[in-house]
Amino acid sequence: MQIYLPIAEVSVNAFTLIGLGGLVGLMSGLFGVGGGFLITPLLFFIGIPPAIAVATGANQVVASSVSGVLAHMKRRTVDFRMGGVLLAGGLVGSALGVLVFNVLQRLGQVELVVQLCYVVFLGLIGTMMLQESIRALRRARNPAAPRRKLHDHMWVHRLPLKVKFRASGLYISVIPPLLVGLAVGVLAAIMGVGGGFIMVPAMIYLLGMPTKVVVGTSLFQITFVTAFTTLMHAVSYNTVDVMLAVLLIVGGVVGAQIGTSLGARLRAEQLRILLALLVLAVCGKLALDLFLPPEDLYSIVVRAR
């Protein structure tokens, strides 16, 4: 069933969009990532103009994150104080990111910078997570090996402005979470993603948060940062296509629910290996696109109306 999208001004198959939303929703519930890092490239691929894909992707992430964060709140796995600090950084970062996005668009390098960001970040994080998960699995098989501490005390824990984050069991400075939030906000606006795939590892490895509150807390931050990003895109560039968003959301909310209940049954290490492999696969595909000669050297960009 073809459907015409009023803002994107293209006609696409409604079931493709619902299926795409469902897949991304599943990721969202399972891993606590917004799924934007999958949905934005997929929307480009089916012919949605980039600016609209980014803005509408953010809107879809709001929906899947809301249902995810509600499920986590029921299970009391959200650290609201940490979420608030991450959010404060995220809002500033998102505003900055939209500015940078504009400059890049004028220079014609948006695609390149977005792809490079994906390759670098996904590559680093995927490798880190895979190493960590394999180590954890080995430890589980061989209980005689020395146990690791709850978290390492690094430079991060010697900064001023310390605050107690009770749900996470942490007493650390607010500066690292603020910076993490800021970085995620910038990436959210530039890459059209929720930023969970950056934030989840940063929370585990940089802030030392326990895994059980990481997913819920990151979903909490993502919900508000992507809502803010959506609003900014809608007001300043009219690039949110609500028809497209609704179709993605219909698939997405169902997928998110299935993902959340599935995630509760799987073990954390298995979950992390799965996510690491997924991240590396997307990274590899994007890297190939950068290094292999393109199908057509030329491309057309329609300038703003």
Added chain:
Amino acid sequence: MRRLALILALALAPAALAQDEAFPLYPDPGLPRAPAPENVSRPEAEQPAEQVVVGLSSDSVAITASFDGSDILIYGAIRRETPIPDTPLHVIVTVEAPSQALTVWRKARRAGIWINTERVEVGAAPSYYAVASTGPLDQILDPAWDARYRISLPQAMRAFEGALEVRDTVPFTEALLRLREAEGRFLLDEGGVHLAEETLFRADIALPATLVEGEYKTRIFLVRDGQVIDVHRAPIMVRKVGLERWLYRLAFDQPLLYGLMSLAVAVLAGWGASAAFRKLRRA
């Protein structure tokens, strides 16, 4: 006598060159061109021997939620007072969408990766352009008349704008044509117009699903001996209707309201699904 011939040849050579340059394959870079003439300049009293009478299957296209491209039928007849001349008659039909400003980028390998390096800005190119004719354009139409009415695809593209970063714009224009043709946005259908008894003609033009709103210009040319002898113009309005129109207007007239509505839809859907699944699990 021989000297005279030489002088004559020398005098004619630049003229021939100038003739070639007057109608290059592609528009001159950097030069804004004069608008195409609205009608063939001829005295009022002197009516063309043959005139075109046209009908459209519809003079408007409504974009609804289930819009998936559309076909328009352009048909008509040729009215003439005099007997049919000996030379063959040809009909060319063009449909042109509103123009957009474009940038054509070329990638090159820098430090191992492929990035956009060079660009040509195109001031205005139609987002959709279709040409249908009774025969191959280069055989039935004089380039001078093509340039005057901008009938063929390369001619339909307007001048480039701004300072050029590249010497040779031809590959960029060719790429624009090639990419747009691949998307089905530029159509060339030589033989797509069926002419019966040199009097009745019909053409079916396919409009793609990726239509832009606005007034589409339809032109029907009568061509004899490579010359345009009559032109008829008719507009086709392409408009979004119903929900599509309402959403589009809201997005551009009340962007804050539209943004908040999009968010409300997202939050409601997310919360609703969460609640529904909880009920399902309990049941």
